[in-house]
Amino acid sequence: MFFKFLPKEFDFFNIFAQHADHAVDGALLLKEIALKGDINESDISKMQEIEHLGDNSAHTIIEYLNKTFITPFDREDIFSLAKELDDIIDMTNTIIRRIYVYKIKGVNPNFVEFALVIEKSVNAVAIAVKGLKNIKDTKTITKACVEINRLENVGDSMRDKILSDLFENQKDPITLIKLKEIYQDAETILDICEDVAHVVESILVKQA
Amino acid sequence: MFFKFLPKEFDFFNIFAQHADHAVDGALLLKEIALKGDINESDISKMQEIEHLGDNSAHTIIEYLNKTFITPFDREDIFSLAKELDDIIDMTNTIIRRIYVYKIKGVNPNFVEFALVIEKSVNAVAIAVKGLKNIKDTKTITKACVEINRLENVGDSMRDKILSDLFENQKDPITLIKLKEIYQDAETILDICEDVAHVVESILVKQA
Amino acid sequence: MFFKFLPKEFDFFNIFAQHADHAVDGALLLKEIALKGDINESDISKMQEIEHLGDNSAHTIIEYLNKTFITPFDREDIFSLAKELDDIIDMTNTIIRRIYVYKIKGVNPNFVEFALVIEKSVNAVAIAVKGLKNIKDTKTITKACVEINRLENVGDSMRDKILSDLFENQKDPITLIKLKEIYQDAETILDICEDVAHVVESILVKQA
Numbered sequence: 001m002f003f004k005f006l007p008k009e010f011d012f013f014n015i016f017a018q019h020a021d022h023a024v025d026g027a028l029l030l031k032e033i034a035l036k037g038d039i040n041e042s043d044i045s046k047m048q049e050i051e052h053l054g055d056n057s058a059h060t061i062i063e064y065l066n067k068t069f070i071t072p073f074d075r076e077d078i079f080s081l082a083k084e085l086d087d088i089i090d091m092t093n094t095i096i097r098r099i100y101v102y103k104i105k106g107v108n109p110n111f112v113e114f115a116l117v118i119e120k121s122v123n124a125v126a127i128a129v130k131g132l133k134n135i136k137d138t139k140t141i142t143k144a145c146v147e148i149n150r151l152e153n154v155g156d157s158m159r160d161k162i163l164s165d166l167f168e169n170q171k172d173p174i175t176l177i178k179l180k181e182i183y184q185d186a187e188t189i190l191d192i193c194e195d196v197a198h199v200v201e202s203i204l205v206k207q208a
Numbered sequence: 209m210f211f212k213f214l215p216k217e218f219d220f221f222n223i224f225a226q227h228a229d230h231a232v233d234g235a236l237l238l239k240e241i242a243l244k245g246d247i248n249e250s251d252i253s254k255m256q257e258i259e260h261l262g263d264n265s266a267h268t269i270i271e272y273l274n275k276t277f278i279t280p281f282d283r284e285d286i287f288s289l290a291k292e293l294d295d296i297i298d299m300t301n302t303i304i305r306r307i308y309v310y311k312i313k314g315v316n317p318n319f320v321e322f323a324l325v326i327e328k329s330v331n332a333v334a335i336a337v338k339g340l341k342n343i344k345d346t347k348t349i350t351k352a353c354v355e356i357n358r359l360e361n362v363g364d365s366m367r368d369k370i371l372s373d374l375f376e377n378q379k380d381p382i383t384l385i386k387l388k389e390i391y392q393d394a395e396t397i398l399d400i401c402e403d404v405a406h407v408v409e410s411i412l413v414k415q416a
Numbered sequence: 417m418f419f420k421f422l423p424k425e426f427d428f429f430n431i432f433a434q435h436a437d438h439a440v441d442g443a444l445l446l447k448e449i450a451l452k453g454d455i456n457e458s459d460i461s462k463m464q465e466i467e468h469l470g471d472n473s474a475h476t477i478i479e480y481l482n483k484t485f486i487t488p489f490d491r492e493d494i495f496s497l498a499k500e501l502d503d504i505i506d507m508t509n510t511i512i513r514r515i516y517v518y519k520i521k522g523v524n525p526n527f528v529e530f531a532l533v534i535e536k537s538v539n540a541v542a543i544a545v546k547g548l549k550n551i552k553d554t555k556t557i558t559k560a561c562v563e564i565n566r567l568e569n570v571g572d573s574m575r576d577k578i579l580s581d582l583f584e585n586q587k588d589p590i591t592l593i594k595l596k597e598i599y600q601d602a603e604t605i606l607d608i609c610e611d612v613a614h615v616v617e618s619i620l621v622k623q624a
Contacts, residue, residue, distance in 0.1 A: 097368060101372045102371075173593065177384070310579075311583070385596070
């Protein structure tokens with residue numbers, strides 16, 4: 001199913017760049033949905049398409065790992081990066097499906113703010129991952145990783161503040177259940193981005 | 209605790225077949241509980257026994273990995289398969305314990321349907337895993353993997369539909385909390401089955 | 417960010433001992449909060465400091481793994497141990513933040529009991545991990561692992577009993593949501609401790 005023939009000249013960095021771009025596409029879609037305060041069938045299909053493309057990238061990378069003896073980085077780092085990019089896309093998909101299934105409507109400033117932080121963090125992930133092609137340019141990569149770590153802390157505080165407000169003010173438990181889950185998932189995306197930053201930093205150290 | 213002496217002639221495929229059979233036993237028990245719409249102490253004991261047997265299989269496989277230099281597949285694939293079969297059994301146990309602890313009674317057609325899909329998927333997992341013994345018979349293995357992937361999609365839609373209905377119609381938040389958790393766990397079993405299919409497909413590719 | 421120069425003479429066992437001590441510090445703080453039935457900004461800062469120190473230990477261990485060819489145990493076991501000690505600390509932090517964010521006040525005997533079991537289990541984890549330095553003293557290590565496994569079972573039953581009572585008697589769904597999450601997290605710490613015990617037991621088997 002998932003495994004296709006490898007391209008003759010396997011451009012490892014190119015596939016990783018594509019994988020990261022799919023994660024960015026997911027984050028952009030999430031932002032769009034947050035900003036319009038509405039979601040429809042076509043958003044769901046768009047996200048499914050992104051997830052499908054992300055799966056293809058991940059499987060191409062894993063297949064490459066299985067068939068190649070020499071890799072530009074440690075095999076476990078390649079595996080971790082592919083897995084974590086996949087996790088970012090899956091979690092974005094989970095949030096978007098929940099918004100749809102829970103029929104959440106209306107522009108929510110808290111959620112818009114969260115979606116903007118996620119967009120920034122996933123963009124920084126793409127910069128860090130693409131930066132591996134020119135690994136001697138440690139400045140660009142490190143700057144992106146610092147930004148990802150910063151945004152994870154921002155997200156932590158945002159989630160805590162939002163949940164604190166929710167539990168204080170949201171008297172309808174069913175609405176509370178829906179929103180609590182979505183904000184926790186949103187913060188999880190930032191955690192996964194931080195995991196990517198850790199792997200990238202560890203690759204930098206090894207190649208130093 | 210967990211580590212016993214290895215049998216003189218270690219039949220790797222046999223232990224994996226047993227491990228998969230324990231997962232099937234768990235799925236059958238879950239179906240039984242769904243169909244009778246009731247659960248008692250003896251179901252809990254039965255599940256604990258299955259989990260214990262599953263643990264033994266997993267530990268035997270890991271011990272084999274630790275003590276053997278040559279393995280029929282890549283070590284990380286063997287490790288992943290054992291871990292994922294274990295995860296299927298653990299999640300089945302979690303669901304059954306929740307039904308008991310949450311005192312959920314009565315036959316619920318949605319849950320029966322889910323339990324039947326889980327049974328099919330775990331059966332296909334057993335076919336795929338046992339198929340590795342005759343790895344040249346790729347047709348049987350691939351057919352089982354395709355079925356597992358199909359059932360994961362079926363489960364995704366079922367869960368979304370059921371949760372959508374629940375949030376629309378279940379006005380008691382405490383009942384909603386219980387059922388939501390159980391359906392999300394039920395779908396997780398299908399996700400883990402899909403992970404098994406991915407590992408099995410990857411073994412096929414490497415041995416092709 | 418995370419990676420510092422390795423000390424000239426890398427004392428692997430010493431760093432693991434420190435890492436385990438940070439986990440113990442977290443468990444002690446959790447017990448303190450449970451016993452006073454109150455939480456304040458200074459508890460949150462204290463936990464953040466512990467988490468930060470734990471992160472440093474984890475990163476030092478991973479960096480050591482990356483730069484060293486010969487390790488006292490299998491690389492994957494070292495990696496697993498560092499990851500699981502980190503997970504214990506992260507989950508302790510999660511619980512403490514939830515208590516703060518959810519504004520949970522008052523001494524709760526159930527929660528005190530749980531915190532005491534967690535303290536015992538994390539103490540046994542520290543004994544097991546530190547025991548690896550004198551790996552021939554299998555008695556001490558095995559005793560700690562048996563205790564960790566026992567406490568995981570104790571925790572399972574406690575969580576089931578507490579949740580069963582909660583769902584029976586707690587009529588406010590919002591309070592139920594808060595407490596349910598905290599008890600499930602509390603039991604998760606005991607699960608992670610059990611994972612540590614499994615890794616330690618597997619190291620014993622390999623070195624036997």
